[in-house]
Amino acid sequence: MTTGLPQPITSSALEGVGEVTIYEVGPRDGLQNEKAVVPTEVKAEFVRRLVAAGLRTVETTSFVSPRWVPQLADAGELLTDLGDLGRGRTRPVLVPNEKGLDRALEHGVGAVAIFGSATESFAQRNLGRSLAESVQMFAPVVRRSLDADLWVRAYVSMCFGDPWEGPVPVTQVADACESLMDLGCHQLSLGDTIGTGTAGHVEALLSELDRRGIGVERIGVHFHDTYGQALANTLTALRAGVRVVDASTGGLGGCPYAKSATGNLATEDLLWALRGLGIETGVDLEALVETSVWMADQLGRPAPSRVVRALSGTS
Known part of the structure; x- marks a missing residue:
């Protein structure tokens, strides 16, 4: 493996950023769209490797209906396999409704995420409900989670464009974000x-x-790289004060309900850029590359991440 790494050169626009938290979504968002079911033990090993590489926040799985996302049907088994490593406020799981929350609570999770939408079209396809109805569905999930002292994140998808509706007005997105954060969520993730x-x-x-009173200290960003804009958009968010960035090791991922969605921002590509800016993450890039190569072998294809391919010499 090539060991040359970028030399930190602090940009005046990002001076003083300090540390950025990477919210790793590979085990959940990265794998959910895989057609071949990944064995539970492989998923568990994936999480262990990610944590060992220094990723503090790792979203492990989702308690959705197996009928909708067969890949994540083993959520309970995975958390059982992980034991204490799968619990706590830095191991969120996605829960779509109260039934999903019930299952998550049975496994002792410490953090959950709900998954809303900025558009009616995606809300109907993803949740089978209107925007207003989806907020009503999430309200008891958030309330019960807070009562159980869980950390709660709100995802809002289609924040910048929708395959059925086209460009989404900023005010419409902000309305959707506001409605979910008003439920009491701790963090908001803006999904492209x-x-x-x-x-x-x-x-x-x-x-x-x-x-509207939702400051950058409560926001994370979640960019997909369909048009090659994920890193540029991330740096823009960092300049604005955002300090939480969603990424997926190896660049895995897509969206089962939006076929035009390609992979997430690759964690390794993000690390390469941040290291060059002198921004700390606490993550071992070389260990993460080794993990992506290992996972690529499990999936039977190269990792999409350009940094993984460059540092590992794979194509």
């Missing part, structure tokens, strides 16, 4: 589900959310 967002769009949305 089909990867059409641009730097200017990111600036505009963050500005509108700030105007």
Whole structure:
């Protein structure tokens, strides 16, 4: 493996950023769209390797209906396999409704995430409900989670574009974000589900959310790289003060309900950029590359991440 790494050169625009938290979504968002079912023991080993590489926050799985996402049907078995490593506030699981929350609580989770939408079209396809109905569904999930002293994250998908509705107005996205954060969620993740967002769009949305009282300290960003804009959009968010970035080791992922969505921002590509800016993450890049190569072998294809391919000499 090539060991040359970028030399830190602090950009004046990002001076003083300090540390960025990577919210690793590989085991859940990265694997959920895989057609061949990945064995539970492989998923568990994936999580262990990610944690060993220094990733503190790892979203492990989702308690969705196996009929909708067969890949994650083993959520309970996975958490049992992981034991204490799968619990706590840094091991969130996705829960779509109260039934999913019940299952998550049975396994002693310490953090959950709900998955909303900025558009009616995606809400209907993903949740089978309107935007208003989905908020009503999430309300008891969040309330019960907070009562159980869980940390709660709210994902909002289609924040920058929707395959059925096209560009999504900033005010519409902010309305959806506000409705979920008003439930009491601790953190908001802005999802560019089909990867059409641009730097200017990111600036505009963050500005509108700030105007409504949802500051950058409560926001994470979740970019897909369909149009090659994920890193540029991430750096724009960092300049605005965001300090939580979602990423998927190896660049795995997509969305089972939006076929135009390609992979997530690769954690290794993000690390390469942040290291060059002198921004700390606490993650061992070389160990993560080894993990991506290992997972690529399990899946039978190379990792999409350019940094993984460059450092491992794979194609």
